[in-house]
Amino acid sequence: MLLKVADLACQRDGRELFAALAFEVGEGECLEVRGPNGSGKSTLLRCIAGLFADYAGSVETGRYLYLGHKLGLNGLLTAEQNLKWYQGLVGAAGSVSEALASVGMAGYERVSCQNMSAGQQRRIGLARMLIAQAPLWLLDEPLTALDSAGHELIATLIEAHLGRRGAVLCATHQNLQVAGSRTLELGT
Amino acid sequence: MVSEPQPDSVSVMRLFATQLRREIQSTARSPEEVINPLIFLFLAITLFALSIGGGAEDLRERAPGIIWVLVLLANMLSLESLFRRDYDDGTLEQMLLLAQPVFVPILAKIVAQWCMSGLAMTLLAPLAALILYLPTSELPVLLLTLLLGTPALSLFGAVGAALTVGLRRGGVLLALLILPLYVPVLIFGAGAVTEHMVGVGVDAQIYWLLAITMLALTVAPFAVQAALRISVEQ
Numbered sequence: 001m002l003l004k005v006a007d008l009a010c011q012r013d014g015r016e017l018f019a020a021l022a023f024e025v026g027e028g029e030c031l032e033v034r035g036p037n038g039s040g041k042s043t044l045l046r047c048i049a050g051l052f053a054d055y056a057g058s059v060e061t062g063r064y065l066y067l068g069h070k071l072g073l074n075g076l077l078t079a080e081q082n083l084k085w086y087q088g089l090v091g092a093a094g095s096v097s098e099a100l101a102s103v104g105m106a107g108y109e110r111v112s113c114q115n116m117s118a119g120q121q122r123r124i125g126l127a128r129m130l131i132a133q134a135p136l137w138l139l140d141e142p143l144t145a146l147d148s149a150g151h152e153l154i155a156t157l158i159e160a161h162l163g164r165r166g167a168v169l170c171a172t173h174q175n176l177q178v179a180g181s182r183t184l185e186l187g188t
Numbered sequence: 189m190v191s192e193p194q195p196d197s198v199s200v201m202r203l204f205a206t207q208l209r210r211e212i213q214s215t216a217r218s219p220e221e222v223i224n225p226l227i228f229l230f231l232a233i234t235l236f237a238l239s240i241g242g243g244a245e246d247l248r249e250r251a252p253g254i255i256w257v258l259v260l261l262a263n264m265l266s267l268e269s270l271f272r273r274d275y276d277d278g279t280l281e282q283m284l285l286l287a288q289p290v291f292v293p294i295l296a297k298i299v300a301q302w303c304m305s306g307l308a309m310t311l312l313a314p315l316a317a318l319i320l321y322l323p324t325s326e327l328p329v330l331l332l333t334l335l336l337g338t339p340a341l342s343l344f345g346a347v348g349a350a351l352t353v354g355l356r357r358g359g360v361l362l363a364l365l366i367l368p369l370y371v372p373v374l375i376f377g378a379g380a381v382t383e384h385m386v387g388v389g390v391d392a393q394i395y396w397l398l399a400i401t402m403l404a405l406t407v408a409p410f411a412v413q414a415a416l417r418i419s420v421e422q
Contacts, residue, residue, distance in 0.1 A: 051281055053421050066285055070278025074210070076217035081210070085279075088206025089286045089293070091198030112217070 001026050001060075002136045002167040003048065008057035010043055017043055018186055021057070025136070027165040030158060030181035032172055039187025041171035042069070045140045048169070064136035069144075071125035075114030079105065079124045082113060083131060092133050099127040104153060118145040129157060137161060139170040151177065200292050207283075207293035211300035214273075221269055222304040229262040229309060233316050244321040251320035252330065252381035258316075259309050259334065260341060260370050264363060266305045267345040270297065271353040271416065280353075281420055284413075291409040294416070298346045298409070306338025322381075329384045333377040336397040343401075343408035344369040350415035354422050372400055 001024050008021040017040030025031050033041045046052035048059050049066040073082045083096045100106055103123045113121055122145050129137060142154050155177045158168050162178075170176060215222055236254045240247055274280040287293045313334055314327055322330065348366035352358030380393035 049285060051285070051420060053417075066281070068278060068281065070276075070281060072278040072282040074214060074273065074277055074279055076214050076273075077210070081213050085206055085210045086282065086286075088202060088209075089198070089283065091202070 002062060003064075003169060004058075004060040005048065006058045006060075008044075008047065008055060008059065010040065010047060010052075010055040012040075012043060012054075023184060025167045025169055027135075027167060028162045030162055030168040030170065030176070030178050032170050032176055032178075032181050032183045033186060034172065034183055035186030041186055042140050044186065045138050045169065045171055049138050061136060063134045064138055065129055065132040065134040066138045066140075067125055067128065067142060068140045071121055072128070073113045073121060073124055076112060078110050078112055079116075079127075080109040082124065083127055086128055087131055090132055090134075092131055094131060094133075096127075096131070099130040100124070102130055102157075103127045104149070119147060119150060122146055123150065123153075126154070126157065129161070135166050137166065137168045137170075139168065139172075141171055141173070143172060143174050143176075198288060200289070203287055203292045204296045207296035208300055211297060215300070215304060221266065222308070225262040225266040225305060226308060226312065228265060229258050229312070230316070230319075232258045232261070233319050237319050248321045248323070249382075249385075251317065251322040252326075252378045252385070254320060255313065255316050255322075255330065256333075256337075256374055256378040256381075259306075259313075259338065260367075260374060262309065263305050263338065263341045264345060264366065266301065267342070267349045267366075268359055268362060270301050270346060270349045271419075275353045275419065280416060284416060284420055291413050294346075294412050295409045298342055298412070301346070302339055302342040306334070306342055310334040310338060323385075326381055326385055329390060330381050332394065333380045333397060336394065336401055337373045337377040340373050340397070340401040340404040341370060343404035347408055347411045347415055350412045350419060352419075353416070354419035373397065376400070 003025040006022050009019040010017045023031065033044060035041055043052055045066070045068070047055045048061060049064065079100060080096050083099065087096065097106070097109060100108060103126045105120065105123050105127065108116070108120070113124060116124070126142070143151055146154070158176065158178050161168060233254065237247060240250065271280060274283070283293055284290055310331055313330055317327055317330060345366050348362045351365065352362045355361065376393040376396045380390040384390050
Protein backbone atom coordinates (compact mmCIF):
# COMPACT_ATOMS: atom_id res chain seq x y z
CA MET A 1 0.00 0.00 0.00
CA LEU A 2 1.60 3.28 -1.04
CA LEU A 3 -0.97 5.55 0.56
CA LYS A 4 -3.33 4.78 3.41
CA VAL A 5 -5.73 7.40 4.72
CA ALA A 6 -7.94 6.59 7.69
CA ASP A 7 -10.64 8.60 9.41
CA LEU A 8 -9.41 11.87 7.95
CA ALA A 9 -11.32 15.01 8.86
CA CYS A 10 -10.53 18.61 8.13
CA GLN A 11 -12.13 21.94 8.86
CA ARG A 12 -11.24 25.30 7.40
CA ASP A 13 -12.54 28.55 8.83
CA GLY A 14 -15.15 26.62 10.79
CA ARG A 15 -16.49 24.86 7.68
CA GLU A 16 -16.20 21.10 7.47
CA LEU A 17 -14.50 20.08 4.23
CA PHE A 18 -14.55 16.34 4.74
CA ALA A 19 -14.94 13.91 7.63
CA ALA A 20 -14.36 10.20 8.20
CA LEU A 21 -12.55 9.98 4.90
CA ALA A 22 -10.82 6.64 4.38
CA PHE A 23 -9.17 5.22 1.28
CA GLU A 24 -6.11 3.37 0.11
CA VAL A 25 -4.07 3.61 -3.04
CA GLY A 26 -1.93 0.61 -3.89
CA GLU A 27 0.72 -0.15 -6.48
CA GLY A 28 -0.47 0.41 -10.02
CA GLU A 29 -3.59 2.28 -8.91
CA CYS A 30 -4.86 5.72 -9.83
CA LEU A 31 -7.42 7.54 -7.71
CA GLU A 32 -9.07 10.68 -9.07
CA VAL A 33 -10.39 13.12 -6.48
CA ARG A 34 -13.43 14.95 -7.85
CA GLY A 35 -15.69 17.58 -6.42
CA PRO A 36 -16.92 21.15 -6.94
CA ASN A 37 -14.78 24.22 -6.20
CA GLY A 38 -14.11 24.56 -2.51
CA SER A 39 -14.90 20.94 -1.71
CA GLY A 40 -11.42 20.40 -0.27
CA LYS A 41 -9.56 18.61 -3.07
CA SER A 42 -6.45 20.74 -2.76
CA THR A 43 -6.60 20.70 1.03
CA LEU A 44 -6.83 16.90 1.00
CA LEU A 45 -3.70 16.71 -1.14
CA ARG A 46 -1.92 19.23 1.05
CA CYS A 47 -2.85 17.22 4.16
CA ILE A 48 -1.37 14.10 2.61
CA ALA A 49 1.72 15.96 1.39
CA GLY A 50 2.34 17.37 4.86
CA LEU A 51 1.73 20.96 3.82
CA PHE A 52 -1.39 21.39 5.93
CA ALA A 53 -1.20 20.19 9.50
CA ASP A 54 -4.61 21.14 10.86
CA TYR A 55 -6.43 17.84 10.32
CA ALA A 56 -7.57 14.85 12.36
CA GLY A 57 -7.02 11.22 11.42
CA SER A 58 -4.05 9.33 10.06
CA VAL A 59 -2.11 9.45 6.82
CA GLU A 60 0.50 6.82 6.01
CA THR A 61 2.71 7.36 3.04
CA GLY A 62 6.21 6.69 1.80
CA ARG A 63 8.17 8.89 -0.59
CA TYR A 64 6.02 10.99 -2.87
CA LEU A 65 6.05 13.76 -5.38
CA TYR A 66 3.74 16.73 -4.89
CA LEU A 67 2.76 18.89 -7.84
CA GLY A 68 0.52 21.69 -6.66
CA HIS A 69 -0.90 24.92 -8.03
CA LYS A 70 2.45 26.56 -7.45
CA LEU A 71 4.84 24.84 -9.79
CA GLY A 72 8.04 25.30 -7.81
CA LEU A 73 9.87 26.97 -10.68
CA ASN A 74 11.94 30.09 -10.18
CA GLY A 75 11.08 32.35 -13.11
CA LEU A 76 14.56 33.87 -13.20
CA LEU A 77 16.23 30.52 -13.75
CA THR A 78 16.26 28.37 -16.85
CA ALA A 79 14.36 25.11 -17.11
CA GLU A 80 17.59 23.18 -16.73
CA GLN A 81 18.72 25.14 -13.65
CA ASN A 82 15.35 24.61 -11.99
CA LEU A 83 15.30 20.90 -12.66
CA LYS A 84 18.95 20.42 -11.66
CA TRP A 85 18.16 22.07 -8.33
CA TYR A 86 15.24 19.74 -7.88
CA GLN A 87 17.45 16.77 -8.72
CA GLY A 88 20.02 17.85 -6.14
CA LEU A 89 17.30 18.26 -3.55
CA VAL A 90 15.87 14.77 -3.95
CA GLY A 91 19.27 13.22 -4.66
CA ALA A 92 18.15 11.76 -7.96
CA ALA A 93 20.35 11.10 -10.95
CA GLY A 94 19.37 10.96 -14.61
CA SER A 95 19.26 13.26 -17.58
CA VAL A 96 17.40 16.56 -17.36
CA SER A 97 17.36 16.86 -21.15
CA GLU A 98 15.64 13.50 -21.49
CA ALA A 99 13.02 14.48 -18.94
CA LEU A 100 12.38 17.72 -20.85
CA ALA A 101 12.13 15.82 -24.13
CA SER A 102 9.55 13.45 -22.62
CA VAL A 103 7.26 16.37 -21.75
CA GLY A 104 7.67 17.90 -25.21
CA MET A 105 10.02 20.69 -24.11
CA ALA A 106 13.24 19.58 -25.79
CA GLY A 107 15.42 22.55 -26.67
CA TYR A 108 14.08 24.72 -23.85
CA GLU A 109 16.96 23.91 -21.46
CA ARG A 110 18.43 27.41 -21.60
CA VAL A 111 15.17 29.39 -21.60
CA SER A 112 14.18 31.30 -18.46
CA CYS A 113 10.93 29.99 -17.06
CA GLN A 114 9.44 33.49 -16.85
CA ASN A 115 9.70 33.74 -20.65
CA MET A 116 7.53 30.66 -21.14
CA SER A 117 3.77 30.46 -21.48
CA ALA A 118 1.67 29.10 -18.60
CA GLY A 119 1.25 25.79 -20.39
CA GLN A 120 4.95 25.48 -21.08
CA GLN A 121 5.75 26.18 -17.44
CA ARG A 122 3.27 23.45 -16.52
CA ARG A 123 5.15 21.05 -18.76
CA ILE A 124 8.44 21.93 -17.05
CA GLY A 125 6.66 21.17 -13.77
CA LEU A 126 5.59 17.81 -15.21
CA ALA A 127 9.22 16.99 -15.97
CA ARG A 128 9.68 16.86 -12.19
CA MET A 129 7.43 13.79 -12.11
CA LEU A 130 9.98 11.95 -14.21
CA ILE A 131 12.98 13.20 -12.24
CA ALA A 132 11.65 12.56 -8.75
CA GLN A 133 11.59 8.75 -9.00
CA ALA A 134 8.93 8.72 -6.27
CA PRO A 135 6.48 5.80 -6.08
CA LEU A 136 3.48 7.99 -5.20
CA TRP A 137 2.42 11.03 -7.21
CA LEU A 138 0.16 13.64 -5.64
CA LEU A 139 -1.13 15.81 -8.47
CA ASP A 140 -3.31 18.86 -7.90
CA GLU A 141 -5.16 19.86 -11.08
CA PRO A 142 -2.36 18.77 -13.44
CA LEU A 143 -4.44 19.57 -16.53
CA THR A 144 -4.58 23.31 -15.80
CA ALA A 145 -3.36 25.47 -18.69
CA LEU A 146 -2.46 22.46 -20.84
CA ASP A 147 -3.64 21.96 -24.42
CA SER A 148 -5.26 18.72 -25.60
CA ALA A 149 -1.86 17.27 -26.48
CA GLY A 150 -0.86 18.07 -22.89
CA HIS A 151 -3.89 16.17 -21.57
CA GLU A 152 -2.82 13.14 -23.57
CA LEU A 153 0.74 13.58 -22.31
CA ILE A 154 -0.43 13.46 -18.70
CA ALA A 155 -2.51 10.34 -19.35
CA THR A 156 0.53 8.71 -20.97
CA LEU A 157 2.85 9.69 -18.12
CA ILE A 158 0.40 8.43 -15.49
CA GLU A 159 -0.18 5.14 -17.30
CA ALA A 160 3.58 4.58 -17.63
CA HIS A 161 3.97 5.32 -13.93
CA LEU A 162 1.22 2.86 -13.03
CA GLY A 163 2.97 0.32 -15.24
CA ARG A 164 6.09 0.78 -13.10
CA ARG A 165 4.01 -0.20 -10.05
CA GLY A 166 3.64 3.43 -9.01
CA ALA A 167 0.49 5.05 -7.66
CA VAL A 168 -1.27 8.33 -8.41
CA LEU A 169 -3.67 10.48 -6.42
CA CYS A 170 -4.97 13.25 -8.61
CA ALA A 171 -7.38 16.10 -7.90
CA THR A 172 -9.09 17.14 -11.11
CA HIS A 173 -12.21 18.64 -12.66
CA GLN A 174 -11.73 17.08 -16.04
CA ASN A 175 -11.51 13.52 -17.15
CA LEU A 176 -7.98 12.21 -16.82
CA GLN A 177 -8.60 9.55 -19.49
CA VAL A 178 -6.55 7.03 -17.56
CA ALA A 179 -7.82 3.48 -18.00
CA GLY A 180 -8.97 1.79 -14.82
CA SER A 181 -8.78 4.81 -12.52
CA ARG A 182 -11.10 5.00 -9.53
CA THR A 183 -12.91 8.13 -8.41
CA LEU A 184 -13.34 9.69 -4.99
CA GLU A 185 -16.12 12.27 -4.77
CA LEU A 186 -15.76 15.09 -2.26
CA GLY A 187 -18.44 17.55 -1.19
CA THR A 188 -21.41 15.34 -1.89
CA MET B 189 28.35 0.69 -14.45
CA VAL B 190 27.99 3.40 -11.87
CA SER B 191 25.26 2.72 -9.37
CA GLU B 192 22.70 5.45 -8.99
CA PRO B 193 22.63 7.17 -5.60
CA GLN B 194 19.60 6.22 -3.59
CA PRO B 195 17.09 9.07 -3.42
CA ASP B 196 16.98 8.81 0.37
CA SER B 197 20.66 9.38 0.94
CA VAL B 198 21.45 12.87 -0.30
CA SER B 199 24.71 13.98 1.22
CA VAL B 200 24.55 17.12 3.30
CA MET B 201 27.29 18.70 1.24
CA ARG B 202 25.45 18.06 -2.03
CA LEU B 203 22.30 19.56 -0.57
CA PHE B 204 24.20 22.65 0.59
CA ALA B 205 26.01 23.03 -2.74
CA THR B 206 22.80 22.56 -4.73
CA GLN B 207 21.03 25.35 -2.87
CA LEU B 208 24.06 27.65 -2.90
CA ARG B 209 24.40 27.22 -6.67
CA ARG B 210 20.76 28.10 -7.10
CA GLU B 211 21.15 31.26 -5.01
CA ILE B 212 24.14 32.36 -7.07
CA GLN B 213 22.30 31.68 -10.36
CA SER B 214 19.25 33.54 -9.13
CA THR B 215 21.29 36.52 -7.97
CA ALA B 216 23.17 36.63 -11.26
CA ARG B 217 19.79 37.06 -12.95
CA SER B 218 18.61 39.86 -10.68
CA PRO B 219 21.71 41.62 -9.30
CA GLU B 220 19.64 44.65 -8.26
CA GLU B 221 18.47 42.74 -5.20
CA VAL B 222 22.06 42.82 -3.96
CA ILE B 223 23.10 46.17 -5.29
CA ASN B 224 20.12 48.24 -4.13
CA PRO B 225 20.71 47.75 -0.38
CA LEU B 226 24.37 48.67 -0.90
CA ILE B 227 23.39 51.84 -2.75
CA PHE B 228 20.97 52.62 0.07
CA LEU B 229 23.79 52.22 2.58
CA PHE B 230 25.97 54.75 0.80
CA LEU B 231 23.18 57.21 0.06
CA ALA B 232 22.18 57.20 3.73
CA ILE B 233 25.77 57.62 4.89
CA THR B 234 26.13 60.55 2.52
CA LEU B 235 22.97 62.08 3.93
CA PHE B 236 24.43 61.88 7.43
CA ALA B 237 27.69 63.39 6.23
CA LEU B 238 25.75 66.28 4.66
CA SER B 239 23.34 66.90 7.51
CA ILE B 240 25.57 66.71 10.57
CA GLY B 241 27.23 70.07 10.80
CA GLY B 242 30.30 70.92 12.80
CA GLY B 243 33.05 69.47 10.64
CA ALA B 244 35.16 66.36 10.58
CA GLU B 245 35.58 66.05 14.34
CA ASP B 246 31.82 65.72 15.04
CA LEU B 247 31.33 63.33 12.18
CA ARG B 248 34.25 61.15 13.28
CA GLU B 249 32.81 60.70 16.79
CA ARG B 250 29.46 59.57 15.46
CA ALA B 251 30.79 57.50 12.58
CA PRO B 252 30.74 54.07 14.32
CA GLY B 253 27.12 54.46 15.37
CA ILE B 254 26.03 55.76 11.97
CA ILE B 255 27.79 53.00 10.06
CA TRP B 256 26.44 50.25 12.31
CA VAL B 257 22.84 51.49 12.29
CA LEU B 258 22.85 51.86 8.52
CA VAL B 259 24.44 48.44 7.97
CA LEU B 260 21.67 47.05 10.13
CA LEU B 261 18.92 48.80 8.15
CA ALA B 262 20.43 47.97 4.77
CA ASN B 263 20.70 44.34 5.84
CA MET B 264 17.04 44.37 6.75
CA LEU B 265 16.14 45.69 3.29
CA SER B 266 17.76 42.70 1.64
CA LEU B 267 16.13 40.27 4.09
CA GLU B 268 12.62 41.11 2.91
CA SER B 269 13.23 39.24 -0.33
CA LEU B 270 15.09 36.30 1.23
CA PHE B 271 12.18 33.84 1.07
CA ARG B 272 9.65 35.95 -0.88
CA ARG B 273 10.27 34.61 -4.36
CA ASP B 274 10.59 31.01 -3.18
CA TYR B 275 7.32 31.34 -1.29
CA ASP B 276 5.46 32.84 -4.23
CA ASP B 277 6.59 30.34 -6.85
CA GLY B 278 6.26 27.24 -4.67
CA THR B 279 9.92 26.24 -4.45
CA LEU B 280 9.72 26.72 -0.70
CA GLU B 281 7.05 23.99 -0.50
CA GLN B 282 9.26 21.64 -2.47
CA MET B 283 12.26 22.48 -0.32
CA LEU B 284 10.38 21.78 2.92
CA LEU B 285 8.94 18.54 1.52
CA LEU B 286 12.03 17.09 -0.04
CA ALA B 287 15.25 18.25 1.57
CA GLN B 288 16.59 15.93 4.25
CA PRO B 289 17.55 17.59 6.56
CA VAL B 290 15.67 20.79 5.72
CA PHE B 291 17.92 23.14 7.68
CA VAL B 292 20.81 22.53 5.27
CA PRO B 293 19.38 24.37 2.24
CA ILE B 294 17.99 26.99 4.63
CA LEU B 295 21.48 27.58 6.01
CA ALA B 296 22.79 27.76 2.44
CA LYS B 297 20.25 30.49 1.67
CA ILE B 298 21.27 32.47 4.75
CA VAL B 299 24.98 32.07 3.96
CA ALA B 300 24.33 33.35 0.43
CA GLN B 301 22.31 36.27 1.78
CA TRP B 302 25.13 37.15 4.21
CA CYS B 303 27.77 37.04 1.48
CA MET B 304 25.73 39.48 -0.58
CA SER B 305 24.80 41.82 2.28
CA GLY B 306 26.88 41.55 5.46
CA LEU B 307 30.11 40.49 3.81
CA ALA B 308 29.72 42.94 0.94
CA MET B 309 29.05 45.77 3.40
CA THR B 310 32.09 44.77 5.47
CA LEU B 311 34.25 44.94 2.38
CA LEU B 312 32.82 48.35 1.47
CA ALA B 313 33.07 49.69 5.03
CA PRO B 314 36.46 51.40 4.44
CA LEU B 315 34.73 53.60 1.87
CA ALA B 316 31.99 54.44 4.38
CA ALA B 317 34.66 55.21 6.99
CA LEU B 318 36.33 57.55 4.51
CA ILE B 319 33.12 59.52 3.94
CA LEU B 320 32.64 59.92 7.69
CA TYR B 321 36.28 60.86 8.44
CA LEU B 322 36.86 57.76 10.57
CA PRO B 323 40.64 57.46 11.04
CA THR B 324 42.30 54.50 9.31
CA SER B 325 43.61 53.34 12.69
CA GLU B 326 40.02 52.39 13.58
CA LEU B 327 39.44 50.39 10.41
CA PRO B 328 40.65 47.01 11.72
CA VAL B 329 38.25 47.13 14.66
CA LEU B 330 35.37 48.32 12.46
CA LEU B 331 35.97 45.56 9.92
CA LEU B 332 36.38 42.89 12.59
CA THR B 333 33.17 43.85 14.39
CA LEU B 334 31.25 43.95 11.11
CA LEU B 335 32.67 40.60 10.06
CA LEU B 336 31.70 38.99 13.36
CA GLY B 337 28.40 40.81 13.87
CA THR B 338 26.74 40.78 10.45
CA PRO B 339 26.26 36.97 10.34
CA ALA B 340 24.10 37.31 13.44
CA LEU B 341 22.06 40.01 11.66
CA SER B 342 21.42 37.69 8.72
CA LEU B 343 20.60 34.70 10.94
CA PHE B 344 18.21 36.53 13.28
CA GLY B 345 16.76 38.41 10.35
CA ALA B 346 16.03 35.18 8.49
CA VAL B 347 13.79 34.10 11.37
CA GLY B 348 11.77 37.30 11.00
CA ALA B 349 11.69 36.95 7.20
CA ALA B 350 10.45 33.36 7.53
CA LEU B 351 7.68 34.39 9.91
CA THR B 352 6.44 37.25 7.74
CA VAL B 353 6.82 35.66 4.30
CA GLY B 354 3.19 34.53 4.26
CA LEU B 355 1.95 38.09 4.77
CA ARG B 356 1.46 40.31 1.74
CA ARG B 357 2.74 43.45 3.47
CA GLY B 358 5.24 42.03 5.90
CA GLY B 359 7.86 44.76 5.55
CA VAL B 360 7.12 46.89 8.60
CA LEU B 361 6.25 43.90 10.75
CA LEU B 362 9.58 42.37 9.80
CA ALA B 363 11.34 45.48 11.11
CA LEU B 364 9.34 45.41 14.35
CA LEU B 365 10.19 41.75 14.88
CA ILE B 366 13.89 41.77 14.23
CA LEU B 367 15.12 45.23 15.22
CA PRO B 368 14.93 44.32 18.95
CA LEU B 369 17.00 41.22 18.21
CA TYR B 370 19.60 43.40 16.52
CA VAL B 371 20.10 45.60 19.59
CA PRO B 372 22.85 43.54 21.30
CA VAL B 373 24.82 43.29 18.05
CA LEU B 374 24.50 47.05 17.56
CA ILE B 375 25.57 47.84 21.12
CA PHE B 376 28.68 45.66 21.05
CA GLY B 377 29.57 46.46 17.45
CA ALA B 378 29.29 50.24 17.58
CA GLY B 379 30.51 50.27 21.19
CA ALA B 380 33.72 48.47 20.32
CA VAL B 381 34.68 50.97 17.63
CA THR B 382 33.77 53.99 19.77
CA GLU B 383 35.75 52.74 22.75
CA HIS B 384 38.72 51.84 20.60
CA MET B 385 38.78 55.46 19.45
CA VAL B 386 39.31 56.64 23.03
CA GLY B 387 41.91 53.97 23.68
CA VAL B 388 39.98 51.41 25.72
CA GLY B 389 40.50 47.67 25.14
CA VAL B 390 37.72 46.05 23.13
CA ASP B 391 38.35 42.33 23.63
CA ALA B 392 35.16 41.91 25.63
CA GLN B 393 32.94 43.34 22.89
CA ILE B 394 34.63 41.20 20.25
CA TYR B 395 34.05 38.05 22.30
CA TRP B 396 30.43 39.02 22.88
CA LEU B 397 29.86 39.52 19.15
CA LEU B 398 31.41 36.15 18.47
CA ALA B 399 29.23 34.54 21.13
CA ILE B 400 26.05 36.13 19.74
CA THR B 401 26.88 34.98 16.23
CA MET B 402 27.61 31.44 17.44
CA LEU B 403 24.33 31.37 19.33
CA ALA B 404 22.47 32.62 16.25
CA LEU B 405 24.19 30.00 14.09
CA THR B 406 23.09 27.19 16.39
CA VAL B 407 19.52 28.31 16.92
CA ALA B 408 18.43 30.31 13.88
CA PRO B 409 18.38 27.62 11.13
CA PHE B 410 15.98 25.50 13.17
CA ALA B 411 13.85 28.50 14.11
CA VAL B 412 13.69 29.48 10.44
CA GLN B 413 12.66 25.95 9.51
CA ALA B 414 9.82 25.99 12.04
CA ALA B 415 8.74 29.48 10.97
CA LEU B 416 8.72 28.56 7.27
CA ARG B 417 6.55 25.53 8.05
CA ILE B 418 4.05 27.77 9.81
CA SER B 419 4.05 30.18 6.87
CA VAL B 420 3.60 27.45 4.26
CA GLU B 421 0.94 25.51 6.16
CA GLN B 422 -1.47 28.43 6.22
